[in-house]
Amino acid sequence: MTATVTLQAGRKPWYKEPWPWMLMAGPGVVVVAAIITIVLAVKSDDGLVSDDYYKEGLGINQRLQRDHQAAQLGLQADVMRADNKLRLLLSAQGSAAFPEVLMLHLKHPTIDGRDQKIELKSEGAGFYNGVLATAVAGRWHVSLEDPAGQWRLHGDWRADLDEPLRLRAKAE
Numbered sequence: 277m278t279a280t281v282t283l284q285a286g287r288k289p290w291y292k293e294p295w296p297w298m299l300m301a302g303p304g305v306v307v308v309a310a311i312i313t314i315v316l317a318v319k320s321d322d323g324l325v326s327d328d329y330y331k332e333g334l335g336i337n338q339r340l341q342r343d344h345q346a347a348q349l350g351l352q353a354d355v356m357r358a359d360n361k362l363r364l365l366l367s368a369q370g371s372a373a374f375p376e377v378l379m380l381h382l383k384h385p386t387i388d389g390r391d392q393k394i395e396l397k398s399e400g401a402g403f404y405n406g407v408l409a410t411a412v413a414g415r416w417h418v419s420l421e422d423p424a425g426q427w428r429l430h431g432d433w434r435a436d437l438d439e440p441l442r443l444r445a446k447a448e
Contacts, residue, residue, distance in 0.1 A: 339428065342421070342425065342426065342427050342428040343427075343428055343430070343445065343446060345426055345427040345428075346427035346428055346429050346445035347445035347446065349368050349369070349370065349372050349427060349445070350368050350369025350370065350445065351366065351367070351368050351372070351427060351429055351445050352366075352367055352368075352429070352442070352443065352444045352445065353365065353366045353367075353420055353429055353442075353443040354440050354441070354442055354443075355380070355418075355420075355433075355440060355441040355442075355443070356440045356441075357408075357435075357440075357441075360407055360408040360410075360411060361405065361406075361407055361408075362380070362394060362396065362405065362406045362407065362408060363403065363404070363405050364378070364380070364396055364403070364404040364405070364406075364420075365402055365403055365404075366378070366402045366403075366404065366420075367402055374398065374402055375398070375422050375423055375424070376397070376398045377395055377396065377397055377398065377423055378395075378396040378398075378404055378420055378421065378422060378423070379393060379394070379395060379396070379420070379421045379422075379423065380393075380394040380395075380396055380406065380418065380419075380420050381393055381394075381418065381419045381420075381421070382394065382408075382412060382416045382417075382418055382433075383416065383417040383418075383419075384414075384416060384417075385415055385416070385417060390410075390412075392408060392409050392410070392412070394406045394407070394408060394409070412435040413435050413436055414434070414435060414436060415432065415433070415434055415435075416432070416433045416434075416435055417430070417431075417432055417433075418430060418431055418432065418433045418441060418443065420443055427445075429443035429444065429445060430443065431443050431444070
């Protein structure tokens with residue numbers, strides 16, 4: 277009977293042994309990682325999901341009509357940037373009347389919060405100028421529209437490059 281008493285006296289309780297803790301560490305790490313993922317998903321807005329995708333789908337035909345109108349007018353634009361100032365030269369094949377104001381939309385491919393809407397005012401002879409709200413870098417989707425929404429020029433722009441942005445009408 278003495279031998280069994282000495283063996284039991286040398287045993288530690290389970291929570292003082294390393295093996296149960298090592299076995300519980302894996303599932304514990306997974307639970308903590310899942311909680312962190314849930315918190316990040318709830319707090320951050322990805323900006324890529326549209327709330328009204330059906331309405332956006334219906335607007336595609338309207339945008340295509342504006343692209344065709346720009347192609348019929350033979351519109352093209354060159355946008356130059358110096359710091360946060362923009363200067364645009366708009367030209368057409370015929371004798372098209374240019375509006376006093378144009379709207380330039382800069383849309384970031386992944387982050388809605390960085391989008392900008394710049395009003396460009398006419399200086400005459402097809403030249404327009406405007407100012408960026410914030411500095412831009414990287415890739416952007418750009419569209420240029422008349423205020424009446426009759427035509428649209430669009431394209432992609434790498435703002436990091438020191439080349440002018442060229443927008444041409446695409447007859448598709």
